Amino acid sequence: MLVNELKKSLFVSLWFMFLTFPIMVIQVNTVENIIQWRWANLFFVGVGSFVLSALWRYLIRRKEQGIQETEVDGVARVTLSQRLLNNRRFTIPALFVVSILALAFPFVFSLYQTNIMITAMIYVLLGLGLNIVVGVAGLLDLGYAAFYCVGAYSYALLNYHFGFGFWSVLGIGAGLAALFGIILGFPVLRLRGDYLAIVTLGFGEIIRLIMENWNAFSFGPSGIANIPRPGFFGVEMNIEQVTIYVYFLMIGMSLFTIFVVNRLQDSRIGRAWIALREDEVACQAMGIDKRKTKLMAFALGATWAGFAGVIFAAKTTFINPASFTLWESINILCVVVLGGMGSIVGVIVGAFVLILLPEYLRFLSEYRILAFGAVLVVMMVFRPGGIVETVRRTYQYKETA
Amino acid sequence: MLSLADIHTYYGNIQALKGVSLEVEEGEIITLIGANGAGKTTTLMSISGIVPPRSGDVLFMGESISRVNPDKIVSMGISQVPEGRRIFPYLTVLENLDMGAFLRNDKDGVNSDLDYVFGLFPILAERRNQAGGTLSGGEQQMLAISRALMARPRLLLLDEPSLGLAPLIVKQIFEIIRKINIENNTTIFLVEQNANLALKVAHRGYVMENGRITLSDAADRLLTNEDVKKAYLGI
Ligand SMILES: Nc1ncnc2c1ncn2[C@@H]1O[C@H](COP(=O)(O)OP(=O)(O)O)[C@@H](O)[C@H]1O
Ligand SMILES: [Mg+2]
Numbered sequence: 001m002l003v004n005e006l007k008k009s010l011f012v013s014l015w016f017m018f019l020t021f022p023i024m025v026i027q028v029n030t031v032e033n034i035i036q037w038r039w040a041n042l043f044f045v046g047v048g049s050f051v052l053s054a055l056w057r058y059l060i061r062r063k064e065q066g067i068q069e070t071e072v073d074g075v076a077r078v079t080l081s082q083r084l085l086n087n088r089r090f091t092i093p094a095l096f097v098v099s100i101l102a103l104a105f106p107f108v109f110s111l112y113q114t115n116i117m118i119t120a121m122i123y124v125l126l127g128l129g130l131n132i133v134v135g136v137a138g139l140l141d142l143g144y145a146a147f148y149c150v151g152a153y154s155y156a157l158l159n160y161h162f163g164f165g166f167w168s169v170l171g172i173g174a175g176l177a178a179l180f181g182i183i184l185g186f187p188v189l190r191l192r193g194d195y196l197a198i199v200t201l202g203f204g205e206i207i208r209l210i211m212e213n214w215n216a217f218s219f220g221p222s223g224i225a226n227i228p229r230p231g232f233f234g235v236e237m238n239i240e241q242v243t244i245y246v247y248f249l250m251i252g253m254s255l256f257t258i259f260v261v262n263r264l265q266d267s268r269i270g271r272a273w274i275a276l277r278e279d280e281v282a283c284q285a286m287g288i289d290k291r292k293t294k295l296m297a298f299a300l301g302a303t304w305a306g307f308a309g310v311i312f313a314a315k316t317t318f319i320n321p322a323s324f325t326l327w328e329s330i331n332i333l334c335v336v337v338l339g340g341m342g343s344i345v346g347v348i349v350g351a352f353v354l355i356l357l358p359e360y361l362r363f364l365s366e367y368r369i370l371a372f373g374a375v376l377v378v379m380m381v382f383r384p385g386g387i388v389e390t391v392r393r394t395y396q397y398k399e400t401a
Numbered sequence: 402m403l404s405l406a407d408i409h410t411y412y413g414n415i416q417a418l419k420g421v422s423l424e425v426e427e428g429e430i431i432t433l434i435g436a437n438g439a440g441k442t443t444t445l446m447s448i449s450g451i452v453p454p455r456s457g458d459v460l461f462m463g464e465s466i467s468r469v470n471p472d473k474i475v476s477m478g479i480s481q482v483p484e485g486r487r488i489f490p491y492l493t494v495l496e497n498l499d500m501g502a503f504l505r506n507d508k509d510g511v512n513s514d515l516d517y518v519f520g521l522f523p524i525l526a527e528r529r530n531q532a533g534g535t536l537s538g539g540e541q542q543m544l545a546i547s548r549a550l551m552a553r554p555r556l557l558l559l560d561e562p563s564l565g566l567a568p569l570i571v572k573q574i575f576e577i578i579r580k581i582n583i584e585n586n587t588t589i590f591l592v593e594q595n596a597n598l599a600l601k602v603a604h605r606g607y608v609m610e611n612g613r614i615t616l617s618d619a620a621d622r623l624l625t626n627e628d629v630k631k632a633y634l635g636i
Contacts, residue, residue, distance in 0.1 A: 287475025
């Protein structure tokens, strides 16, 4: 068995040496017109890929054995994260520590770090919003950045033309995003799975392309600058103070989002979304209006992207269509999938990991995205349910007297 | 209470019902029997509006419902136990039941109906916080029936409740069906392939072949009808 596994790893490493031979070994020196053969590199590639491949096989094997064991026992597998989340002796102190850290953060760390945290919290909003659509209702939406875009441009344009302030547009932007959610929802009501993904992807690109090309309306690729930061009863603030202010605003906003999304998931409509994901015909037989329920998921999901967009525009003071590409949609989807679909804590953890990881991998310079990709792949192989797997709270029965 | 007048129902270009007419009186148990693919499920889907008929009319309590949305039809008092149970596997028993009461907001009424279905099927009360998908086939059928009852229907459509269940469980479920009919005066439209059992519990029966009703009579007379015996009772 072991010999067999090692043989497979050996083949992998030989294959790798062969594949990387032209780039890792041969080097043409155009100045002296000679070819340098860097045999040492071949050795490193060989050993490195052999070790990694063996390790990979070992981990997969261990994981499969783990699954088999629990299946034999017949008990549902409760992961460590679930056990921790259900244990009050852990959650209460943990919440306490997190709150202290969150409150102290902007006063301890630099402006730069605070800004990264704000970005991460914007992704918490985006992730929780998309989670309603993808994680709970099971509608794969690849154009979510479009609603983010709608939110950001609502603030930028309403402010530019009519001088609307941040606080008044916060609601308007969210409302407009919800409206666009419904507009997108109508044509895709009958679609599922990959078809739905393709159409939503198209929708996302349409919104971005409109913003890019309709110069008279959106100022095209050059974007809109000098968007005012959020105000605080007309108090003058320097850049540092404003950043701290936005930071706390984001904390408030995140808490609000978590509260609302949590209530939604525990409500009848939240369960109707899950039911709709599982069986549309059965839902119709229960009297659940398929169209209304799906549209509601799209609209409520988009609302949070609208909030996030307005805040994003106010935070960066400059927006252009390049911030709302397909890559952005995929990034938000990664937050949801990586964190754990349907799990609120999971999405929050996912947002922080996904934003902070690339940030702190900067020392890897150009290999940053490569390393990031590797982390994602490893995660999905070993924890396909996401970092925090869903633990749905269930509806409790009250005995009637 | 319910009458279908010459309904024609299609799946795309495929015609499944070719002019079906039938009547259901208030308070009775009526059964529709027929071979696989005859169009029994389609008949129920046409009534509940999930697959609306292309022509013909469905009247419920004197109102036409053939162009009405499924959710409105449920709120008018028709609820359906779909073929193959189709409970929500990831929702708990209790949440499945609550989905049945989706259109209701009377908390007390919903709670007393919960007690009622738990009285009918005590096993569901024991399993109330268990995911629907982890129940046995019989328990899932009980859940599907209970879920439909949570809408407090006046007319209950049952699609092959005996499908794939052990004879003992089937017997138990049929007893409950009769009980629901007697205790609540709920009208029951029972679709079955198990003609023998269905005709024993029902008052009247219709026989369906290739999208058409070919025979209708009192249930006890159908049980002794030579053609029915040969085709559906295997005697
Ligand atoms: N979703 C569907 N799409 C296309 N044809 C269908 C569909 N459902 C049923 N049919 C066809 O309609 C006819 C009647 O089916 P059905 O009502 O399910 O019969 P029964 O319930 O009596 O077994 C069959 O010929 C079947 O092939
Ligand atoms: Mg059928």
